[in-house]
Amino acid sequence: MSLALPVTPAQAISGGSDVTSTNHKYSYTVAVLAPVIMCAGALIDNRHVLTTVTCVNYLEPSEVEVYAGSNKYYADGIRKEVNRLTLHPNFNSANFDNNIAVLTLASPLTPKEISTYAIKTISRAAAGSRLPPAGTLSDVTSYGAIDPNYTLPDVMQHAQFSNYTPAQCQAYKPNRLTGTMFCAGDKAGFKDACPADQGAPLVYAEKLIGLYSWGSSCGLVAPNPSSPVFTRISSVNTWINTVIASTS
Template sequence: MTSTNHKYRYTVSVQTPVIMCTGALIDNRHVLTTATCVNYLEPADVEVYVGSNKYYADGITKGVTRLTPHPNYAPSTYDNNIAVLTLASPLTPEEISAYAIKSIPRAAAGSSLPPAGSLSDVTSYGATDPDLTLPDVMQHAQISHYTPAQCQTYKANKLTGSMFCAGDRAGVKDLCPADQGAPLVHAGKLIGIYSWGSSCGLAAPGPSSPVFTRISSVNTWINTVITSTS
C-alpha cells in the first residue's frame, strides 16, 4: 500500500487493548469493523480515531457506547465477520467540517459484486510488510476482483455467502495484521471490509488472496442495528 491524502476520511482506526484494527465510518455515529476485532470486549475497551490520515495525530478520539457483532458470526470460519460500533456521541457538524470527515455509502442489500478484473480501493493503518512494520499514515492500494469460482479455488472452498476475495495479480499489494476491518470501496460505495487472509505481502492469485466480508449480504442487518442505536 501507499500513503493517502484526505480523500479516504471514512477510514478510521479502531483501538483496543488486544488488537489494532481499521474501520469504515458509515454515518455520523456508526462504524463497521470485523467481529474478530471486538469479540469478547466491552464498549469501554474500544476507541475510534477519526478525522485524520495519520495513525494517531491531527484527528479526534471517540468513545464507543455499544458493540454489536453479527449474531451469526462464526469465529472458526469467519462467516458474517462484521460488527457495528456505536459512538458514544455522534460526530457534530462542527467536527465533520473541522476534520474533513466523510462517511461512506454502502452497497445495497443483494447487489452484485464488481466483475472480475475490476479494481477497488482499500485503505487501512495496518502493517506494510511481512516484518509487520506499522505506518504513521493511512495506506491505500487498488486490488483486483476475481470470479467466485477463482476465489473458492484459491481459498480451498472455505468461502461462505458472506465472503469474497480480491488481490493483486502482481503479488505486491496485500493486507496484513491491523488491517482487519479495512474498507474496500468500488464506485464510491463500501462493498467489503477485510476479514481474513493467509499471509502478509503475498497477494498474488492463490491461497494468500485477502478475503472480505460482503456488505451486500449483511446490509439489512446493519440497517436494523443503526435504527436501534440512533
C-alpha cells in the first residue's frame, strides 16, 4: 500500500528554524500520512509511533503510513505501513482528554534501515513524573506549513517552547484542562504551533514529555486562550506500555 503525496499539509511551527541534514538530531520525529492530512508523531521504538487520536480517528490501518528518516516529509526517507491503530479508550472528543494513539508498524524498522536513514527513537517521561519547571525550554519539531496560508517549508521545523504552570494555562482555558494536558509556548509570540499539527513531539532532556494536541494560536503572544496544549505523556505512559506489550 502506498499513499500518494502530496497530502494536505497540517499547519505547523511558525517562527521556527530549519532542521538541516547535518544537525538532524530530531529524527525521532516522523510524519503520519493519511488520505486527507499529514500529522506528526514520535518514534518510541522500532515498531511503535505515538501520535494523537485526532490525527487518525475513524481511519483504518491501511489508510495510514509512517514516514521516517528524513528532515523532509517528501524525500530521502522511508515509508512504513501500519497494521494497527490503538486509540486511548478514554479519549474524549469534546475536550480532547487522553488524546493519544499508538501506531504499530506492519514490520519493525530493521537495523539496516535505522542505520541507513539515521533514525532515532525517543525515550518517554516516566509514568507519574513531574513536568519540567515553568519557564524551562523544550524542543518541538514538525514537518508542516509555517503559517495560516499553508506555506510549506523545505525541511522540518524546530522551535523551543517554554512550559507554563497549570494555573497560567487554566486561567486562559477555564474548565478545559484535564490531568492529561499541559501548556507550552513562546512568551514573545514569535514561535508557535499552528492549527491541526497533531502529534508534534515536545522533548525535554531527551525525554518525550508531550504531543501537540489542540488550541494553537499560530503566532499570538503566549500564553493566551489559543496557546498550544499538549498531551502529557507521563499521564498516559502506563497505558502506552500495555499497548506495546500487546503488539510486540
